[in-house]
Amino acid sequence: MLAATGGCGMLGGSDESSEGGNGDLETSKISVSIMPTIDLAPFHLAMQNGYFKDEGLDVEVVNAPSGQASLTKLINGEVNVAYGSYTPFFIAQSKGAAELKFVADASSAGPDSTMIVAMPDSDVKDAKSLEGKRVAITSENTICDTLTKSVMKTNGADFSGVQWVSIPFPDMAAALQRGDVDAAFMTEPFITSAAKTVGAVPVFDTATGPTKDFPTAGYGSQAQWADENPKAVAAFQRALDKATREAADRSTIEPLMVEFAKVDKEIASMTNLLTFQSKLDTQRLQRVPDLLLEFGGIPERLDVSKMVAQPATDS
Missing domain, CATH: 3.40.190.10 (Periplasmic binding protein-like II)
Incomplete structure (x- = not known):
């Protein structure tokens, strides 16, 4: 396991040159x-x-x-x-x-590595039905909401009323199961894990069309x-x-x-x-x-x- 290190070299690196086989580097x-x-x-x-x-x-x-x-x-x-x-x-x-x-x-x-997922009994079944819903993302202006908005727009859905809820990826499955959110944007391996642990199902792939x-x-x-x-x-x-x-x-x-x-x-x-x-x-x-x-x-x-x-x- 790689351990975390407390102190790091300052920006710019050191003055010592590499003796590697690809010629001297500005910093090693x-x-x-x-x-x-x-x-x-x-x-x-x-x-x-x-x-x-x-x-x-x-x-x-x-x-x-x-x-x-x-x-x-x-x-x-x-x-x-x-x-x-x-x-x-x-x-x-x-x-x-x-x-x-x-x-x-x-x-x-x-394919299927970034997806909107929901519980099986949810009424979120496609991009259109995501309108006005509570959607778990890590935070706004990230790949999570940006890709979701793109797919919704492509499918003629209005994302302006979506309630974006900031939740870390590892906690999204539990939030779905509790009903704290209606759907969640997940990446792998959380998609597969959520399916296994709480029975979450995929709604749509967010990397399709303009975002493929x-x-x-x-x-x-x-x-x-x-x-x-x-x-x-x-x-x-x-x-x-x-x-x-x-x-x-x-x-x-x-x-x-x-x-x-x-x-x-x-x-x-x-x-x-x-x-x-x-x-x-x-x-x-x-x-x-x-x-x-x-x-x-x-x-x-x-x-x-x-x-x-x-x-x-x-x-």
């Missing part, structure tokens, strides 16, 4: 904040198999309780790289809280750090890319889900996985701030091409 030490989610399986695979070390990187893992907390650690200079869902990064950028750049992709929504294969999470850094460390960024990307390719083998991933995301072994075997990604595609990623803008999450359009780190091309 990188601190990365993460949390226990299943789409971090390729990251743990890279750590476990020494892919970061092969690239001359000494990666320090810093645990965070949520994506927002991970981003806060980055903004405060506690870590060099933060993993998290994309929406908080764009909201922070739009508010001027920090100048951010993405250094690697992590995942996009695969929607980018869900990635790794970001402060722009200054990315600009000053292009070789280290490239090394980080190469290690993640290698692990992500290997993550196509589900048998490699399931044990990591159990160990690091604390997913029950049976649930891990049944879970619909997100699509693991590593390479940043500017056009694909532009979909996130564009959707946030459409639903009022950010006040003006953000140009993703200016927020993607440019790694050194030499290796």
Whole structure:
């Protein structure tokens, strides 16, 4: 198990150079904040198999309780790289809280991996019947309500009267069972777990139509750090890319889900996985701030091409 670390290197890294096989890096030490989610399986695979070390990187893992907390650690200079869902990064950028750049992709929504679920006896049966209902999400202006609004709009449903109720993913199943909410936006493995524990049933997939294969999470850094460390960024990307390719083998991933995301072994075997990604595609990623803008999450359009780190091309 990776232990949480108290102190981290300040933004900018150390002055020591790597002696790795890919040439000297601007810094060999990188601190990365993460949390226990299943789409971090390729990251743990890279750590476990020494892919970061092969690239001359000494990666320090810093645990965070949520994506927002991970981003806060980055903004405060506690870590060099933060993993998290994309929406908080764009909201922070739009508010001027920090100048951010993405250094690697992590995942996009695969079929049935992000869904609205309800209890079997609920009258929530489709997007239209979600109008005016109490819907559990982690918080507003996140992928949860943004994807839900998109699907409702596509299906001619009015989301303006939806009551968004902030509940952590692990607590949503119990809230559904008690009747505290009428439906819940869930990601895996919580969808599978809720079905097993309280009998929750899927209502609709939120990654369909305009939101099919929607980018869900990635790794970001402060722009200054990315600009000053292009070789280290490239090394980080190469290690993640290698692990992500290997993550196509589900048998490699399931044990990591159990160990690091604390997913029950049976649930891990049944879970619909997100699509693991590593390479940043500017056009694909532009979909996130564009959707946030459409639903009022950010006040003006953000140009993703200016927020993607440019790694050194030499290796």
